[in-house]
């Protein structure tokens with residue numbers, strides 16, 4: 001199973017994401033944003049957290065239009081798996097691969113803390129390692145994590161069981177406590193919390209390991 005982790009100027013979670021994939025048994029390659037193709041044989045693309053292009057314009061907006069952007073969109077449209085974490089989630093909404101947008105936190109402050117979440121669906125390649133309704137803790141660290149979507153879009157997400165994670169004690173004002181959403185084909189996940197920061201005990205938690213294990217296991221079999 002091969003994972004490709006994209007790096008933009010200002011990414012700061014790309015090495016953590018690399019390590020999380022590697023620990024779950026994946027072969028990992030790094031891809032600089034100026035590349036124009038996803039490496040041959042890639043099973044999953046990881047779009048990491050950070051402050052790509054200094055968060056100028058809107059978080060993720062410039063990264064979504066960088067040379068590798070078109071290749072990521074094409075990879076997803078052909079049925080490839082993509083995970084975008086934090087700034088990566090913002091990038092995926094800017095690319096139009098996921099609905100909705102991430103706006104300034106309701107409290108107008110950067111929030112950085114351990115965050116309790118519930119697993120809203122276990123029917124996806126990313127969440128099948130958790131029981132539906134399970135409570136887990138991932139760290140959060142963002143100022144633009146306030147997920148907004150129109151009423152019709154929200155109804156659709158809920159109706160199609162595409163909310164992946166919800167916040168317990170909503171930290172940023174997100175609609176319906178949404179912390180992560182899936183694409184229509186369930187192969188693209190975007191989430192604000194950081195599972196890659198809790199994959200081994202030395203990081204202070206291991207709740208993120210099941211996500212990478214499930215994904216790597218599934219794609220290795222495919």
Ligand SMILES: NC(=O)CC[C@H](N)C(=O)O
Pocket residue numbers: 048049050051052055059085086087088141142143144145
């Ligand atoms: N940790 C992150 O990826 C942060 C994303 C973005 N820079 C924000 O603050 O909202």
